[in-house]
Amino acid sequence: KFGEIPLAPPDKILGITEAFINDSNPKKINLGVGAYRDNLGKPIIFPSVKEAEKVLLQKENEKEYTPIIGSKKFQNIVKNFIFNNSGKDANGKQLIDDGRIVTSQTISGTGSLRVIADFLNRFYSNKKILVPKPTWANHVAVFNDAGLQPEFYSYYETSKNDLDFANLKKSLESQPDGSIVLLHACCHNPTGMDLTNEQWDQVLQIIENKKFFPLVDMAYQGFASGKPYEDIELIRKLTKLANENKIPTFALCQSFAKNMGLYGERTGSISIITPSAQDSKAIESQLKKLIRPIYSSPPIHGSKIVEVIFDESTGLLPQWLSELDQVVGRLNTVRQKLYDNLDKSNYNWDHLLKQRGMFVYTGLSPEQVQTLRNEYSVYATDDGRFSISGINDGNVEYLANAINEVIKK
Numbered sequence: 001k002f003g004e005i006p007l008a009p010p011d012k013i014l015g016i017t018e019a020f021i022n023d024s025n026p027k028k029i030n031l032g033v034g035a036y037r038d039n040l041g042k043p044i045i046f047p048s049v050k051e052a053e054k055v056l057l058q059k060e061n062e063k064e065y066t067p068i069i070g071s072k073k074f075q076n077i078v079k080n081f082i083f084n085n086s087g088k089d090a091n092g093k094q095l096i097d098d099g100r101i102v103t104s105q106t107i108s109g110t111g112s113l114r115v116i117a118d119f120l121n122r123f124y125s126n127k128k129i130l131v132p133k134p135t136w137a138n139h140v141a142v143f144n145d146a147g148l149q150p151e152f153y154s155y156y157e158t159s160k161n162d163l164d165f166a167n168l169k170k171s172l173e174s175q176p177d178g179s180i181v182l183l184h185a186c187c188h189n190p191t192g193m194d195l196t197n198e199q200w201d202q203v204l205q206i207i208e209n210k211k212f213f214p215l216v217d218m219a220y221q222g223f224a225s226g227k228p229y230e231d232i233e234l235i236r237k238l239t240k241l242a243n244e245n246k247i248p249t250f251a252l253c254q255s256f257a258k259n260m261g262l263y264g265e266r267t268g269s270i271s272i273i274t275p276s277a278q279d280s281k282a283i284e285s286q287l288k289k290l291i292r293p294i295y296s297s298p299p300i301h302g303s304k305i306v307e308v309i310f311d312e313s314t315g316l317l318p319q320w321l322s323e324l325d326q327v328v329g330r331l332n333t334v335r336q337k338l339y340d341n342l343d344k345s346n347y348n349w350d351h352l353l354k355q356r357g358m359f360v361y362t363g364l365s366p367e368q369v370q371t372l373r374n375e376y377s378v379y380a381t382d383d384g385r386f387s388i389s390g391i392n393d394g395n396v397e398y399l400a401n402a403i404n405e406v407i408k409k
């Protein structure tokens with residue numbers, strides 16, 4: 001009955017912004033949500049995106065529904081962007097040419113995760129999905145709601161502020177064959193710590209041996225190196241293994257929210273690598289059947305922006321890549337500035353410089369995070385994750401000082 005519906009707790013990440021808004025301290029800093037801010041603390045629209053919107057304003061002459069899985073043009077852009085960078089990734093190209101990749105536009109990365117989770121729940125033999133500990137909180141919520149059974153594998157050792165690779169391997173090896181395993185492509189959320197190429201090789205060997213189904217989440221492509229084409233080493237390894245039929249199938253969730261700043265446009269994709277072109281036909285048809293009764297078809301504005309940016313005649317692709325590089329450059333600068341201003345006499349902060357992407361995973365306790373919030377109006381999630389785009393020249397010293405005071409207590 002409606003009168004008996006219990007109150008749900010606020011979202012662990014988005015709830016932080018609500019508390020931040022209600023704080024009247026002029027020095028307050030929001031390090032909660034992972035969305036980019038410039039050096040003045042303001043959200044941005046990439047100039048290349050604005051240009052693309054101008055093109056659309058002039059040329060767009062319909063707002064028709066796009067097909068259930070998005071336009072062919074968008075699908076092909078995504079396939080080539082991720083699996084066949086400028087024709088240079090022979091393995092990805094082979095999979096595309098062989099008709100072994102089914103791509104659908106989705107409602108950003110979250111929608112992509114939900115669609116593949118629903119799909120796996122419907123068609124995959126195994127419901128267990130292994131996720132790193134820790135992982136983005138919404139992963140667990142999405143998989144649970146889709147009827148899968150998330151379970152953690154070791155990933156990070158908070159007491160050492162470092163990856164726990166030995167236990168990562170052990171915990172994967174102890175799992176039943178055929179489980180689904182979630183991998184963060186780069187800029188692991190929340191820790192910012194990724195596996196090295198050699199470590200990926202070892203993990204992929206376990207995945208091959210145990211016949212796991214890899215599900216890759218790539219929300220931060222470009223944020224590790226500043227260059228999207230350099231951040232897809234894991235995908236390159238997987239496409240090679242798929243061609244060799246060692247890991248014949250996997251799926252990839254991708255989003256333009258962060259790297260093109262299209263957060264609210266909800267523009268992303270799911271790609272499923274299948275054993276054969278014939279399987280692709282069936283899988284694509286089932287994907288349509290699954291999506292149609294949920295939201296029928298995806299929104300078009302964001303995907304049209306992507307289409308214009310990738311249209312060579314506009315010249316916007318190199319512009320976007322250079323703007324993305326600048327965004328990542330600023331994040332690296334504030335990461336370094338925060339590090340420089342932290343008191344290292346009694347506390348080791350070196351892990352901050354090993355982490356990549358939008359976050360630093362400080363290792364501060366929930367109590368210390370609370371103190372930062374209550375006494376300094378510094379808002380971060382309870383796990384000690386700081387979204388560093390909230391840091392800028394105007395507040396980095398205040399922030400570092402607040403942290404220095406809190407760890408003295």
Ligand code: PLP
Pocket residue numbers: 034107108109110111136189217219255256257263268
């Ligand atoms: N996956 C991870 C790890 C994320 O951090 C995010 C967003 O923060 C997403 C997926 C999905 O984001 P969106 O739905 O905005 O594309």
Ligand code: TYF
Pocket residue numbers: 013014032033034035110136189
């Ligand atoms: O900061 C994070 O990890 C994310 C960001 O619809 C986010 O939770 C916020 C809203 C949304 C998707 C992702």
